[in-house]
Structures are given as structure tokens and as C-alpha cells.
Amino acid sequence: MPATGGRPAHDDPGSDDSGNGGAVLRLRPPVNRVDPRAKRWWWTQTLAITGAPLVVLVVLALALPPARGWLLVAAAAVAAAGLPLGILLPLWWYRVHRWEVTDSAVYTRTGYFWQEWRVAPMSRIQTVDTQRGPLEQLFGLATVTVSTASAKGAVTIQGLDHQLAADLVQQLTETTQATPGDAT
């Protein structure tokens, strides 16, 4: 296999999978990024996750003088691990989470270490839901879930602008209603 496009070369002869005449086929990233405000939403979440144990540890340290040293060490460890991760992860998520809606399908990509591409064709969409938790409402965001007749085929787009999400739901609902069949 030719090592094109910055892909590392294979030293393993068995992985030669030239099923399409030598050209390497791959899934392109979906066009749209999520709303930039999603970064703030994710930061709030990661800070809450890191902050809660931090507060507990510090309060305990103040309340229990004998164990203060150890508790502060633990708190420092949590802070040292949690804060950089909490700040960097949302930036990263913003880079890797992408979505796209075409006339024929909904297409998303999520994750980096375990990257996942999902596609659900318009003709098979059964329900389109929006969820807005309290934090999402605060930041004017919404999550859209597109589900098909498969128990495992749902496609979720997080961190959309809520107005855009509403329009999207409208568009998807109209398109799927126009499609005949029971979508199984």
C-alpha cells in the first residue's frame, strides 16, 4: 500500500488491502463544526467534575487538621491532573466533533482515540429529538438526536446553536415525512 496522505507506512505485508486499484479510500470529515459556545459548555462540565472532589478535599483538609497534609496532597493531585485536562479536552473535542446534514443523510464524526463515524439516511429516520439541559440553555445550545428503527443506530449531534437546532429539526422532520415506508 502506498503511504500517501501522511499515513504511516505498513511494514506488514498482510495488510495490503488494495481493494480499489491502489487508491486509499477514507471517510472525509463532516463539514460543520459544533457551535464555538460548546467549548464553554464543556469547560463548565469538566470544571464541575474536577471542582467537586477538589472542594470536598479542601473542606475536609480544613476540618481535619491531623489528616491535612495528605488531603492537601490529594487535592493538589486532583487539581494538577484535572485542570489541564479540563481545559484542554473541550478544545480538543471542538476540533474532533463534526457533523453534516445533506439531502440524503445525517453524518457525524466523534472521538479521537476511538473515532466514530455515523451515517443515518433520511429515508430511514424515524424520530428527531432535541434535548436542552439547564447548562445548554444557559449557553444557548441544544443536542439533536436522530434515531432510526435500529436500537443502535441513533446519531447524536451535541453543542448546536439552539436556533440552528430548531431549524434542523424542522428540516429533518419535513424531509422524513415526505419519505414513504415504515423505515425498517
Next chain:
Amino acid sequence: MTTAETEWRKLDRRTVVVSVLRTAGLVAVGALPAVVAVSGRFSLALAAVTVGPAMVLIIGAVAIGDDIRWRRTSYRIGAERVELVSGIVVRKRRSLATERIRSVDVTAGLLLRVFGLAHVKIGTGEQTGAGESSLSLHPVAAAEGERLRRELLDRPAVRERAAAADGTLSRIDPSWIRFAPVSVLTPAIGGAAFGAVLQVAEWFGMQEGVISWTLDQLRAFPLVVSVLAFVAAGLVVGVVGSLLWFVEMWWDYRLEREPGGTLRVRRGLLTTRSVSLEERRLRGVEVVEPLGNRLLGAGRVDAVATGLSRQKEGERTDTKTLQPAAPRAEADRVAALVLREEVSPTASVRLRGHPRAARGRRVRWALLTVLVAVAPLLVLGLVLTPVLLHLAWICALVLTPVAVAIAFDAYRNLGHGITGGYLVARHGAVRRSTVALQRRGVIGWTARQSIFQRRRGLLTLTATTAAGGGAYSVHDVGESEGLTFAEEAVPDLFGPFLERT
């Protein structure tokens, strides 16, 4: 259907008798330990005086309860809707559109059969909550059950299309029983038997007696012999149990194709079961070969269909099984007949292997598993006692070849292909599964790639479908090859999002 039939009907009156007998049996079994305990401590007379009325009370309550249930339950089979009104305190009215009914399953346990009754379950095959898409008529007369089944599933529109190739597709071959003992059931039954013996002994307050008696018997032999004896006894019980289970489940098994375009499985010795599956709901078949069966060259055929009632916890009957473990050629033959194909798509020759990098991944997983198993022994051995160190290297020595062999086998079993209207995927070593899925039954693709897979150009593709488990995967396929396969199998799903580099 005529309008005369749209009157409300009742369940069979004899349900009260059946309930009373069933409860009497259960209560008798339950009362036994109570009687033994009370009479052991006090007297038999006291036991009779206390336990007797309690039994009568329970049975009476059940009889009255079931009578009320019978009075308050009625159903109606109309031209457009099937309706059921039920509920003693909270009245429930449930109705299914007749044209959406996809399954009518008839089950009759021994007690029901003695009275000529059957339990009928009518389902629409929608993927809603388990209870909402089905009506349960428990019980009706067996003849009424058969009539309902015919009436609800036999529709003229479907009949025209599926006129050809009716009849029996497969029936039981008694020699298939040889595949029954080589399953997980055997050790499970064996283990359960020991538990049951101890439980019964406890009821009679003799648990310690039984244990010490057994120990006394075994003390005469060396430890190894007594352990072997225990294992052998468990195995014998397990083998006998699994043979009996097979006979009960698959006695008089027949797989038929009926004029209405329905596949029907009938089986059972004591409890007879009839599972009907509309072919319109069929999205493919899965040939499942657990390791034991595969070593003997056998496999089971499962249906991949929308809206089959999902197996409940602890329920051993699987409604999706079309044929029990049978020789591989037979399994492929039935798969081909069920799918109306010349050659079964699940046949091995039609599959393409996966890149060798997939083998490396499996071997690494195997070694990692062995490491995880041995590491605690190693650590404890270093900290506590060298005996554990010896145990650790013995474990590593035994487990490593086994794990690596399984890994190589798992790699050999990876495969995918397209046969006619079906996409086929195979994977697994301990439980090898070959699924043939209708290409038009695929309603979405998911591609997954871990960072390790990315480095080796591999990809796991998952076809989502409304049927069966909801998703079927092609594991560790070459990235380009897999995407080409996905596009070829179901055009225009991933297609618009592919790029060549």
C-alpha cells in the same frame, strides 16, 4: 372476516382450574420444608394444623383472583383491530391494528395441554417496549389458538407472492442430540445440581449432615481422586440434564413455510411451542457456532427479524432460533431455504479474509488477557509467598498457548462478503457467528477506529438494522477495503462522504 366475528370473547373458563392446580403444586413444594421444620421442632399434628389452612387460604385466594381476572378480561378480533380489555383494579384497553400483526405465538405447557388449552401471544413486531406491542391471551382453547393464528397471519395479499416452495423445510434428526452436551449448559446444570442437593438438604435441616457424610466418603481417597470424582459426577449430571433439556425443547421440531408467507417453528415435548414469523419481517439469518459445537462441525440457525419478542431474563426458550445445532451443511441448507437463495450466503467459501494486522491485534489482546490474569498472582507471590510465583508461571505456561490459539482462530474466522442481496460478516472464536443480512435491511452505517486500528489501517464497520440485535459488525477490516465493501453493499450511505487520497 365477517362482522359476526367482531363480538367480545372471553378467555377459556378452565383457566381457574389450571391456576388452582398450578398453585397447589407450587404450594405443596413450598410447604414441604415448612412441614418438616415445624414437625421436627414440635409435632406433625401442629404442622398439619398450621400449614394446612395456610395452603388452603393461598389456593383459595388464587382461585378467586383468577376467577375475577377471567370475568374482567375479554378480547375481540375485528376486521381492523384486535382488542383486549383486562385489569382487575386498573382497567386496560389495548388494541392492535390487524394489518400490523406480525406474529402469533402459541405455547402450551403440560398442564395447559392436559386441558386442551394454549397461551397465545399476538405481536405487531414494533420496537417499542416489550409489553406494549403484544397482546397475551392466557389461556384460550387450543383450537381457538390455532384459529387465531391462521386468521391473523394468513392474508391474501401476501399469499399470492409466496405461493411457491411451501412445506417442511427441516425436521428433527434424532442424531442431533449429540450436539446438546457440548454446550455451556452442561457445566451449568452440573453446578446447579450440587446447589439443588444442598438446598433440599437444608430444607430438611440436614445440610451439614450431607456435607460431612460426603467428606467422610471422600476421605478414604487421595485429594486428586475426590476432586475428579466430584467433577465427573457433576459432568454426568450435566450431560444427562442437557440431553433431557434438548429432548424437551426440540422434540418433534419442524420448520415449515406456510402459504401466508410465514415461517413456523413447532417443537416441544411437554410444553409445545409454535413460533410464527412473517417472512416480510425477516432481514437475514445468523449461523451461530459455539466452540463445542464448532469442534463437532455443527451450528445453529437464528432468524434476524424485526420485532421478535426479546428473550426475557432467565427464559431459556429463544424465539429466534430456527434450527437447533445441526451439522454445518444442514445449517447452511436451511439458511439457504429460509432466505430463498440457491446457495446459503453463510457458506464459508464466499467470505474474504481480513488483513494480517487484525491477527496481531488479537494475539496482543490474548497476551494482555493472560497478563491481567497472572499479574495479581505475580505481585502477591513477590510480596507474600513464593508458592504463588510457581502458580503464576504454571498459569502463564498453560494459558498463553490456549489464548494465542484462540487468537489465531479468531483471526481465521474473520470474514466478510456480499452474496446476492445479502451482506455477510463472520467473527468470533468461542462463539463464532456468521450473519447474512439483507442489504436493503441495513438502515445505517457506523465506522469505528481506535487509535491502534488507525496506525494499522484497520476499521470496524457496523451495519445498523431494525432487526435482531440492531447492529452487526465487520471487525478489523482494512480501511479502504471495508469502505468499498460498505459502499458496494449499501450504495449511497457512506458513498457521498468518501474521499480518495
